[in-house]
Amino acid sequence: MIRPEEIKMSTEETGKWGMVIDQDICTGCQACVAACAMENNITFVGEKDSGYGRSMHWIRIERFWEGEYPEVKMTPNQPMLCQQCGSATCEPVCPAFATVHSQAEQLNLQVYNRCVGTRYCANNCPYQVRSFNWRDYKRPEPLSNQFNPDVTVRRRGVMEKCTFCIQRIHKAQDTAKSEGREVVDGEFTTACAQACPASAITFGRVDDPESLVSQLARAHGHGVKHLEELGTLPNVTYFKGG
């Protein structure tokens, strides 16, 4: 499915929007998770379901243990979100084209209103970053006042995932257009990157060598892209540091 030259490409920047995450300074404080939930109308699912692997986090912070006490170490916190793959495994398997690649923005879209809930995409996502609306989770009044009007409120039976805050992308583009200019790097950013107290997350145009993401990527050479051996061409680069 993936041609060799494509795999080679995955070492270069393929996409349009991309992210750089510095695990060395990520403190795992969960600010990004909260920010994401607030920005994207993500529902909370309560104790029972969240304990059964049904939490709806679009971004989760992974950490593992190395060694035994007293030489035990916590591995660098690893924020895991949709990698917005250039050649995503979730896309071809959706029978309804609800998970499509946006040619305009080079993102993996999740079209909620087209989703019929076969959950094939979630199975096929090697990063396991898609979350499914198992129920119509209640958000009693007046919590719904906080809903972000720019983001659809999902209902049961629909798959959802990180969108790289596409609503912010569109807003920025719209503003830029109305002012007759191009979108400037750093003019806007995703909710997670905006909140991160350590500025461990940086978002921007990976196809623009001058953007901050590209510069950072060059600055720390040793970036890692997760599971790129699968040829998914992920657009999120991780720095382990240390």
Next chain:
Amino acid sequence: MIKRLFDWLKQPLGLIAVGIALLTLFSLAAYGINYTQQAPAQPVQFPHTTHVGFGIQCLYCHPGAAKGPAAGIPTEAKCWGCHNQIAKTETSLLLAPLKQSVESRTPLEWVPVAQVPDFVQFNHRAHIAAGQNCENCHGDMSKLTVAENPQVFNMGFCLACHKKVAGENHELLVKLTDCGTCHY
């Protein structure tokens, strides 16, 4: 016994019964569809035709359209700005609700007719900027009293226009037919 049923249905009375049943079903369906397509009741039987007739621009009352996603409904203050200078306001039955609401400081509850589902992210500004006129989607208001939708805003309606606008421009076509342009 099935056979007996068939036999009964075969004779005239049975046929009539079948006919009636079918008719009822059909009319019910027709009523249902018709009901959902009517313009809903508004607090004020607002005569668009009159206002447009006076030469008031759409954007005067719906300025949001040029500035952002929502065109918006004018504030009572805006209505009152003119109407409190019009003698008719005091007398007219039509305007009673407005008067009442301004005096009691309780907002009027309008029912939007040009509505897209909440999974569609529609932005007026872009469309106005692209040179679209209000009537392209909302019909000719100068002929309407209470606002009605000329057509249901379904995806087909949007895409037809998007494709027409894009024409041969491939880049534009990609942008205008990208799912992520409206759905997120």
Next chain:
Amino acid sequence: MSNNFSRRDFLKLAGVGAATSAILTGCGPASRYVKREPYMLMPEYNYNGQSTYYATTCRECAAGCGLVVRTSQGRAIKAEGNANNPLNLGKTCARGQATLHGLYNPNRVRGPIKHKRGDRLYETAADPFEDEFKDADSNMNWDDATQTVADALKKYKPSEIAFLMGTTSDHLFDLVADLSTQTGITPPVRFGALSMFESRATLAKAAENLFGESGLPFFDVGGAQVVFSFGANFLETWLSPVSYTRGFAGLREAQKKQRGKLIQFESRMSSTAGKADEWIPIRPGTEALVALAIGRLALEMRGGPLPRAFSDIDPEDAASKSGIKIETLQKLAEMFANSTGALAIPGGAALGQSNGLAVAEAVLTLNAVADNFGKPGGVFFSALAPNQAMYQRPASVKEMQDFTKKLADGKIKVLFVHGVNPVFELPAVLEFKKALDGVEQVISFATFPDETALEADFVFPDHHGLESWGYQRVVTGSAQPVLSGSQPVVSPFYDTRATADVLIAAAQLAGGKFASALPFKDEVEFLQSKVAPLMSEADGFFSAPDINTFMAYFQQYGGWWKTTDARLVPTTADIFNRSLKATEAEFAGEGEFFFVPFVSPTIAEAGANKPWLQELPDPTTTVMWNTWVEINPVTAEELGLVDDDVVKIVSEAGELELPVYRYPAIRPDTIAIPFGQGHTAYGRYAEGRGVNPTDLLGGHFNEAGDLAFAGMKVKIEKTGKKQPLSRLESMMGVYGVGLGEEK
């Protein structure tokens, strides 16, 4: 903002959600289901469908980070950091993000209520996620409420009137302070669970002893090369987490030629220690010894005479007592000695012990070895906030104990409570709840139906932080003096009223010296009177000719701050010549386990009623929605315990039952419980969830009067019960459970 905002609009819009299904199945336009209310009078800065942004201050903790809140059609949509504010430079923590779930929390006090002590303030439901349930209705109007306050002020002698206030909303504190100075009512007492776990009194006292002046030390983590943190959990809730996290990022900054190192001395690996390059599982109570030992070894490596402070410490002895290998100590000492920018920070559980003060002094003195006082990457005194004469710290628990005694003895006839929840936060042994029986009239200004409000005779709810005016002093975290300003970002959602307004109005009603003490029209006028002096100050972030313009800027930029570094350099003339008694801490209660309570990084003191904070996985254990006890897997095995086994923790003060979490990074002789859950009120998402570790704490204090919360020893008893903890992490993936390689 005007009160004409229609806030129901968006609820209606949410209704579209319901309509969606209808549309999906193609029956008719959504217009059937939606009604739109236009503004009566649209504010000129607002446009339909476009967002308006307001700068204000976060009230989730006392740090005073600046926020910019996005509002749409009069609804608060999203809280972001205020990029201008020098404290947080546009960043927020998780609690700041979730503050909107406080504003729109389904359980708030909706209006002034007269109620019987102990009565519920909202209905309960079997399942908070399914059942609908109501808040108690307001049963009086604000005029009567104000009258009640006025009567209370008039009725009793000033000495019988007391205010108990939280650590946020400084402007209100100032107002009450003025009131007390001019009318002679007892000075307001401030308290907060966070300040209790931060042992601020100890820090201040240590500074006073060493540097001759009291103040809150500021540690320039960002500028340092090697940071030795003795229990300071500065990446979680300590003092000013956002700015300290930024400092940590600076420490680690990869672009830097040399990547800074963090060494954490803790008996339990906090998420701060999790980020450390080295975690030293030190035996609780020996921090002072270790600090001094490291100092001595470092000095010896440097050569030269050994100063008095370090002369009478025996590294070998310290090593054996603390359970750290002497080689390790030497290695660390070498690192400390040879680093260009070494920094030692005391904090957290290290100070919450019987010898907390000694620890603080020892660690601060260790900085003298690095000679980093007033240097980049060193120790400073935090810059005082613009309208602040001297550092005022919240009450230590000792002082709270005295205060509680006064209440119990009936010396206080009327108690006003605002912004603090002592019934929940204070250790159970202080019996604050019982003490309230000695008070004739308890008036709470609580926004949420918390435990203390439940014990009040009247609840006169204050606005939520995002609905209110005010300012918050930044006591530490920023080099510049910062006064973060608050303004309402939305009109009040319920029939609440600003406590300042209530007090001002009541004072007018009370007349006499009360009226003259608060000669203001309303809260805003009071604010102006407090902010006005800043106009004359030099090198401010902005200046303005007249007060109105100044206030406009003050709101627009979310506060006022100087552009200059105003951190004070501690005077350390004879710091080496003090003799430090390097003691070990004593531990109260018999029992084989050291007990370390810590503040939950995600929920902290007041986050439990915000559903999304509840659903945030704890950074170290990834547990959500509950409380757990951390036990080393080896210990657990000895005790025959596995995850989710419910155990009973017994201390001299009390006992708790909660499920086990086998935590690989904790001393085998130590157990830890997070603070934040265990509410008996405080809304549907908080109530009846987890347990409150303060129930285990005894009334033991360190020399500075701070609670020795980490100075307990406890027993563990099995109960045979099970309670599954919901955790984000996988049991199989992370612990190999079910993979035949179970830990």
Next chain:
Amino acid sequence: MAGYNKKAEPAHAKAESHSHAEHLREKHLMLDPLPRGQMNSMVMESMYETSWKFWVVFAILSVIVAYGLFYSWGVMIAEGLGVAGVNRPSYWGIFLVNTVFWIGISHAGTFISAILRVFKAEFRRPFTRAAELMTTFGLVQAGFSVFMHMGRVWLAYWLMPYANQRMLWPNLHSPLTWDLLAITTYLLSSTMYLFLPLIPDLAMARDRSTGWRKTFYKTLALGFRGTEGEWAHLRNAMNIFAFAIIPVMFSVHTIVSWDFAAATRPGWNSSIFGPYFVIGALHSGMGAVIMVLAVVRGTMKHMKYFIRAEHFDGIAKLMLIISMAWAYFFFNDYMVQWYGGDKWTHQLLHFHEAGPMGWMWFAMLIFNIAVPWAVLWNQKWRSTPWIVFIVGFFINVGMWFERYIIIPISLSINRMPFTWRLYEPGIEIPLGIGTLAFFILLYMGASKLIPLIPVWEVEEGQMAHELKQFGRETVVSVSELE
């Protein structure tokens, strides 16, 4: 057949020829002809005569279906899939297990009748229909299960290509779409294939029934009168379908296997899955057929004449072979995956065996390999209905386990260890039982509505066979049909 008999019992060769002939007669249906009229009335009786037991079972099953299938499903549609056990990472659960399982069951029907018809295996004649019915009804259950699986089943029609002005179309890259098309094709063709051989029997039933049944059969028999021309056409049609349906059948289960094999998941992404799934389907299918035959023979009137030990014997031998083939494919799959050395796959295989559900893995091997091998080698045992019934049951359980291991258990392990989690079924259980009950219900209903035995086929066979005497030797001769 003759040759096979000689080999089978050398003892009888020496026996007295006359009694030998007797013996052969009672042993083989084909050599034991009855007048057509009598056979017809026997079949009709078996349809007409219904004991009260039948209705009791029928009622119980109806209740189970009403609750287990329709009520529970209603609840699930209203509540969302949260009431089921699916979670991250096991996004797929028992619903798809059942889908694959039922499609598997449905295979044997077609396999037996089509393949055996093509190869003119004579012993097939009496039970082709019983098998074909399973195909159709099995597919119905498969359809139910796959729709249950969907998060928004009320939008299932979006998976079908239909004209619209919204530039919307099903994604033909998705294995699920292939699946949908394949299964639909299979359902249609297998129904046709069930129907064609049924026509003569329906005509027969029509001529022997009255009342509503007559109307019923009349409608279905399409006015078949049994003229030479009609027979010729029918034969043609049946031959075409018999040949055409075999590739369809193979393709269907191969495509089902692609749902998994085409995914980028450790343990799934295996090239052997196609044939592995097909053989697995046959394995469970044959088991099911033999169970059905045992039940039919035991419960329905006159069936002991039509269904005899020889048939169990024949099917059982097929089962033995298939079980060996399955074992081979299983080993192949396991071996290659293990040898491939991918760490995630290793983790997965380890999890299969040593994980909390390890018992299921071993049970699968015992039920699918050990049990049939241990029992079916013995002709006495494999000719005894109740024994083969039990074996068939074990095989079906084993094969269900296999699918369970492939889907939810394998899904627990992925490339993100932080998300590994076990799967605990919820409402899937009543729903699964519901589909099973519905299958039996449909079958019982059918057994009372259409002739389970293709009389004309049996008779055709009997006419073709005859016992010839060569001196003292009695031999069976089969004359070529058409």
